[in-house]
Amino acid sequence: MSDQFPSDRALIAVDAMGGDDGLAVMLAGVARARRRFEGTRFLLVGDERAIGDGLANHPNLAQHAQIVHAPEVVGSSEKPTQAIRRARTTSMGIAIDLVKQGRAAAAVSSGNTGAMMAMAKLSLRMLPGIDRPALAALLPTLGATDMVMLDLGANTECDARNLMQFAVMGAAYARTTLDLACPRVALLNIGSEDQKGTGEIRDAAARLRAATHLPMQFEGFIEGDRLSRGEVDVIVCDGFSGNIALKTAEGTARFVADLLRRAFSSSMRSRIGFLISRPATELLRDHLDPNNHNGAVFLGLNGIVVKSHGGANEVGVATAIGNAVKMVRNDLCRRIGDDLGHMEQAA
Incomplete structure (x- = not known):
């Protein structure tokens, strides 16, 4: 290509x-x-x-x-x-x-x-060395950049090997799209302790801790309430959990926006308060607007x-196309292939 x-x-x-x-x-x-x-x-x-x-x-x-x-x-x-x-x-x-x-x-x-x-x-x-594709997207955070999350629905059940491959692909995507030299990677889990989660998740964590030769920094487990904190750059999970987490985050963003709209229109004082705080609310709306984070990619193909x-809308379409252009310019498929080759050699 x-x-x-x-x-x-x-x-x-x-x-x-x-x-x-x-x-x-x-x-x-x-x-x-x-x-x-x-x-x-x-x-x-x-x-x-x-x-x-x-x-x-x-x-x-x-x-x-x-x-x-x-x-x-x-x-x-x-x-x-x-x-x-x-x-x-x-x-x-x-x-x-x-x-x-x-x-x-x-x-x-x-x-x-x-x-x-x-x-x-x-x-x-599929790319050589990839068993299944994963759907990855960018989500807004409180950090300096967005974060990558995968899988978001392509695979409802995943084993440790799948999760390991998702981590490699997600890290390559973060380096390509977010310009990060060594992305921080975490596994979505029900707790941050090493003994928490399914056997597949714990096995994947062990493999990622051993993969010190890859251009990523494994941060262990992360819970759902810290997804948007900006503490990691890539969050890896099975498609069932990822889709639920994504839809919950989107619903929460809409809930907050609707709640603010209702609060600011409840009285004349509230309307005046809205005019005063409008720059801040516009910034919030822009940050949460899904059109500014649009474009999920099928990684592994x-x-x-x-x-x-x-x-x-047209902004969202342009954002999705922009993500595609960045991946082409940075030769994402080759990067994933190189990282998988290093992983197989180390194994």
């Missing part, structure tokens, strides 16, 4: 038909990403006529984009088995296949997560595939 796509001229395939808010938001997001990452080019996959009409509103993007026609779209509730059978005719399937063919360095879609995972795994296959949230 890195030989075909120089680091300053990444070519990204975008499923332009995915997302809850339609083509207009997707194109606006791509245009925003293009302004931020100069040199990036795009393959816009979907209905040729609709995309062509939409590009009329983004002349600067049109100069750096090529349309790849796809006659069909994967439905939001479509089963993965059904989507796989239509992979060659849907915008999502074609975007992923462009990565397989070597015509694109990464694929980005806001469509059906299950279908996307199934298509990507079947088409791109032999190619880069990024899942944007279906309800993302």
